Amino acid sequence: ATYGSVNELPRLKWDFLIVGGGTAGSVVASRLSEDPRFNVLVIEAGPTNEGALLTIVPGLQSRLPRTAYDWNYTTVNIPGYNNRSISYQRGHILGGSSSVNGMVFTRGAASDYDRWARVTGDPGWSWDKLQPYIKKHERFQTPVDSHNITGQYNPKVHSSTGMMPTSIIGFRHPSVDVLTLTAIQQLGGEFKYNVDFNSGMPLGVGWTQSTIGHDGTRSSAATSYLTPQIQARNNLHIVLNTFVTRILESPSPGLKKLTIRTVEIHTQNGPPITMTASKELILAAGAIDSPRILMSSGIGDRNDLEAIGIPVILHNPSVGRNFSDHPSLNNVAFALKKPVDVGPWVNLGSDPELQAQALELWQTNRTGPFTALVRDDHLGWIRVPNSVLSDLGLEDPSSGPTAANVEMLIGAQTGTSWDAPLRLSSPGSRGYVALRSSNPLDPAIISPNYFSHPFDIVAMREGIKAAKRFVSAPILRDNIIQINPPWANASTDDEIDQILRETAMTNWHAVGTAEMSPKGATWGVVDPDLRVKGVKGLRVIDASIMPHIPCAHTQAAVYYIAERGADLVREAWD
Numbered sequence: 001a002t003y004g005s006v007n008e009l010p011r012l013k014w015d016f017l018i019v020g021g022g023t024a025g026s027v028v029a030s031r032l033s034e035d036p037r038f039n040v041l042v043i044e045a046g047p048t049n050e051g052a053l054l055t056i057v058p059g060l061q062s063r064l065p066r067t068a069y070d071w072n073y074t075t076v077n078i079p080g081y082n083n084r085s086i087s088y089q090r091g092h093i094l095g096g097s098s099s100v101n102g103m104v105f106t107r108g109a110a111s112d113y114d115r116w117a118r119v120t121g122d123p124g125w126s127w128d129k130l131q132p133y134i135k136k137h138e139r140f141q142t143p144v145d146s147h148n149i150t151g152q153y154n155p156k157v158h159s160s161t162g163m164m165p166t167s168i169i170g171f172r173h174p175s176v177d178v179l180t181l182t183a184i185q186q187l188g189g190e191f192k193y194n195v196d197f198n199s200g201m202p203l204g205v206g207w208t209q210s211t212i213g214h215d216g217t218r219s220s221a222a223t224s225y226l227t228p229q230i231q232a233r234n235n236l237h238i239v240l241n242t243f244v245t246r247i248l249e250s251p252s253p254g255l256k257k258l259t260i261r262t263v264e265i266h267t268q269n270g271p272p273i274t275m276t277a278s279k280e281l282i283l284a285a286g287a288i289d290s291p292r293i294l295m296s297s298g299i300g301d302r303n304d305l306e307a308i309g310i311p312v313i314l315h316n317p318s319v320g321r322n323f324s325d326h327p328s329l330n331n332v333a334f335a336l337k338k339p340v341d342v343g344p345w346v347n348l349g350s351d352p353e354l355q356a357q358a359l360e361l362w363q364t365n366r367t368g369p370f371t372a373l374v375r376d377d378h379l380g381w382i383r384v385p386n387s388v389l390s391d392l393g394l395e396d397p398s399s400g401p402t403a404a405n406v407e408m409l410i411g412a413q414t415g416t417s418w419d420a421p422l423r424l425s426s427p428g429s430r431g432y433v434a435l436r437s438s439n440p441l442d443p444a445i446i447s448p449n450y451f452s453h454p455f456d457i458v459a460m461r462e463g464i465k466a467a468k469r470f471v472s473a474p475i476l477r478d479n480i481i482q483i484n485p486p487w488a489n490a491s492t493d494d495e496i497d498q499i500l501r502e503t504a505m506t507n508w509h510a511v512g513t514a515e516m517s518p519k520g521a522t523w524g525v526v527d528p529d530l531r532v533k534g535v536k537g538l539r540v541i542d543a544s545i546m547p548h549i550p551c552a553h554t555q556a557a558v559y560y561i562a563e564r565g566a567d568l569v570r571e572a573w574d
C-alpha cells in the first residue's frame with residue numbers, strides 16, 4: 001500500500017526499511033517484497049509519480065527542473081569551470097531520478113564492470129556475472145513507431161522478459177539519418193557502425209536506445225518495478241512526502257558491533273519519529289543524499305564532522321568522497337550551407353503552439369515528437385588517440401581500450417547546423433559531497449570538481465577534434481561552412497580550454513560517494529556485498545557505491561546494482 005504521509009502509516013513491524021524510493025530503492029523494494037516472508041517499508045521524500053504528466057510524456061522532460069519533482073540543488077563554484085556554479089537536478093518523486101532523467105539507455109563497456117570486480121575483489125560485479133541481472137531488468141520492445149529495427153540492434157544482447165520497457169528511438173529524422181549513416185560508412189575506423197553499443201563493446205556509432213517502450217511513455221523504476229499491482233502487495237508499504245534526517249544506532253543486546261537499523265523522520269510540527277527495521281536498513285537516497293544522511297548521522301570524516309558539531313559514531317574519511325560525473329558540452333555545432341530537412345517540428349523547442357500540437361498527438365495516439373526526448377538518433381563512442389596521451393604523459397582513466405573516453409550525440413536538430421554535443425565519458429576528476437552544518441535539513445555541499453584532472457580537458461578538446469573529423473566525411477564536408485561560435489575563433493588549445501571552462505555543464509551522472517572496496521580495505525564505504533563497513537544492519541544500494549563511473553549514462557548501471565543488491569540482501573536472510 002502507499003501512504004501520503006507518515007501519520008497514515010499503520011504501526012507495523014518492518015523487516016526492511018528502505019530510505020529513498022528512487023531508481024535503486026524501487027527495485028530493491030520490488031524484489032524484496034516478492035518474498036512474502038518480508039515486510040518492506042520504502043520512505044520517499046517526494047510525491048507520487050502517478051499522474052505526473054511531466055514525468056510520463058518523454059517530450060516534456062525539459063519542463064521538470066525546479067518543479068516539485070526536483071531537489072533543486074546547486075553546486076558550489078567550480079574552479080575548473082571558471083568558478084561557475086551550476087544547478088544540479090535530482091528526482092524528488094517516486095522513481096527518483098529515473099522519473100526525471102533523459103531516458104538514454106546505455107550500459108557502458110564490459111570492462112567498466114570487470115574493473116569493479118577487480119577493485120573490489122568480488123567477481124560477482126563482472127560483466128559476465130551481472131548478465132542475469134541485466135536480463136531481469138530489461139524488456140526490450142518494438143519502438144513506438146513500429147519501424148523495422150532489424151540491423152539497428154543486436155537481439156542477442158537484449159532481454160524481452162525483464163521489468164523495464166526499452167527500445168530504439170521511436171521518432172526519427174530520416175534525412176539526418178541518411179547523412180549520419182553515409183558518413184560513418186565513408187569514415188569507418190573510430191566512427192564505424194556499431195550495431196549495438198549495449199553489447200559491452202560500445203565504441204563506434206549506433207542507434208540511440210532509450211528507456212521508452214512500445215507505448216511511447218517513460219519507463220521509470222516506479223512505472224516498471226512499483227506498478228499498481230506490485231504496490232498492492234500486502235507486505236510492501238510506501239510512504240511518500242517523508243524526509244529521513246538521520247539514521248541511528250539501534251538497541252542490539254549482546255552485540256558489540258555498531259548496529260544501525262533505525263531511521264529518524266522529520267515531522268513539520270512535532271518531534272522526529274523513529275522506526276527500526278528488524279532485519280536491515282537500506283540507504284538508497286542517491287549519490288548526493290546517501291552520503292549526506294551518513295554524515296548527518298556521524299559517519300564520515302572525524303575532522304569534518306567535529307568542525308560542524310556532529311558527534312562522530314564512526315570515523316570514515318571516504319564518505320562523500322570520490323564524487324564522479326560526466327561533464328557535458330552542448331554547443332558543438334557546424335553551420336550548414338544548405339539546410340537539412342528535419343520536418344515540421346523543427347521549432348519544437350521554442351514554439352509553444354508546436355508543443356501543444358505535439359502533446360495532443362501524444363495524448364491522442366502516442367505519435368509525434370513527444371514520444372522521444374533525445375532528438376539525436378545516433379550516439380558515437382570514441383577514444384582519445386593514444387598518441388595524444390603519450391605526448392602529454394597522461395594516463396587513460398577509462399576501464400580499458402574497449403571503453404569510451406568521449407560520447408558524441410549525432411544529429412541536426414534545427415536543420416541549419418550539424419550538431420555534435422559531447423559528454424566526457426571517462427573523467428579523471430573527483431569531487432565530493434559534504435555537509436554545510438549539523439542541521440540535517442540543510443542541503444549538502446556539492447563540489448563536483450570538474451576539469452580538475454588534466455586528462456579531462458584534453459579529452460574534451462579531442463572530442464571537438466573528433467567532431468571536426470566527423471563532418472569531414474565526403475557526404476557532409478561540402479555542406480559545412482564552419483564550426484559555430486563560440487568555437488569559430490578559437491584556434492589555440494588555450495583558447496579552446498577557456499571556452500570549455502566557460503560553457504561546460506553536467507549530464508547529472510553523480511556516482512561514487514559511498515564507494516565499494518574490498519572487505520577489510522582501509523578505504524571505501526561499503527563492502528562488495530554493499531554493507532557499510534564497520535556497521536551491522538546497514539547497506540547502501542544506489543549510484544553512490546560505484547568505485548568508478550562507467551562510460552555510459554548511469555541509470556542502467558544503477559538498475560544492475562539494485563538487482564544484484566536485492567539478491568545479496570535476500571541471500572543473507574534465506
Ligand SMILES: Cc1cc2nc3c(=O)[nH]c(=O)nc-3n(C[C@H](O)[C@H](O)[C@H](O)COP(=O)(O)OP(=O)(O)OC[C@H]3O[C@@H](n4cnc5c(N)ncnc54)[C@H](O)[C@@H]3O)c2cc1C
Nearest residue numbers: 020022023024045096097101102103104244286543553555
Ligand atoms: C536530469 C537528469 C538526467 C539524467 N539523464 C539520464 C539519462 O538520460 N540516462 C541515464 O542512464 N541516466 C541519466 N541520469 C542519471 C540517472 O538517472 C541516475 O544515475 C540514477 O537515476 C540514480 O539512481 P539512484 O537510485 O542512485 O538515485 P535516485 O534515483 O536519485 O533516488 C534517490 C531517491 O531518494 C530520495 N531521497 C533522497 N533523500 C531522501 C531523504 N532524506 N529522505 C527520503 N528520501 C530521500 C529521492 O527523492 C529519490 O527518490 C540523469 C539524471 C538526472 C537527474
